[in-house]
Amino acid sequence: MPELVEVEFYRRLAEDALHRPIISVVAPDPWFLKGGVSASALRRLMVGASFGSARRVGKLLLMDLGPARSCSGRTGPTPASDPGPVVVTIGIRFGMTGRLVLDGRAGVDRLIYAPRQARPQWERFAVGLAGGGRLAVSDPRRLGGIELNPNEARLGPDAAAVTLPALRHALGHSHVALKARIMDQQRLAGIGNLMADEVLWRAGLSPLRPTHSLSPAETKSLHRHLRRTVTDLLERGGSHLGDVIDHRGVGMTCPRDGAEMVRAVVGGRTTWFCPRHQN
DNA sequence: ATTGTGGCCTGCCCGC
């Protein structure tokens, strides 16, 4: 499913759509437009403009209309002397089955839990680009959506770049289960169910552990494995390509020590972990 | 304020 890794591939793909004039907007599904924005409003804003930058925070893809804007992620506080131009941003969420397609090229080859091939009726949003190009969002399950000027401040630091102090702050001293905490997008952005299982398996930490029970050394280890896992999965090409993902299932054994994997529900999500080395 | 739960959406797979 699209987690941080897939959305990063979508972002890279979307960079090829920058600076190409938008000539049409196709938004056939009102459900897919969030926050009360209408297809006609999007059309008024977008037609004649072009995307200036493609950014990502967690699982949210952000495409700014207008001239290029810093791609270093979050923009800091703007000096009062220079408020800068008003930027219109199109936020795209992919749910768990959303794909981004540019000029017929898909951002990822395969999406776990999603049908293998896209059908025309699953296209929920698209922009036509000058010269015949097309940027489209295909989402069979309709769990994603398009939002105008999404509130980026509601997302925690991106998991791909989070520092140790920032991770410590995100974890805090909560009594909530560790897995639920690292999947809380307001605290840490980008980790979905599969990556959470992978990171905790690598770090040898039980998903059920109360967050506050982590020692400083364990938090440091979690940080190292988190960053390493993101890097690995980006290199491998998908959040489903972790070492433990194929071992999530009844009767499966831990690829590290052979113990039988255990199923639990944490934060409302199906969770698989090794009872032997994840403590 | 924080935290937990249920529901939304639809395709797929299993068992009958």
Place this chain on the structure above:
DNA sequence: TGCGGGCAGGCCACAA
């Protein structure tokens, strides 16, 4: 062979 129930999880509304 068709059919229906259960399942998948990101996100949000809602309740405590």
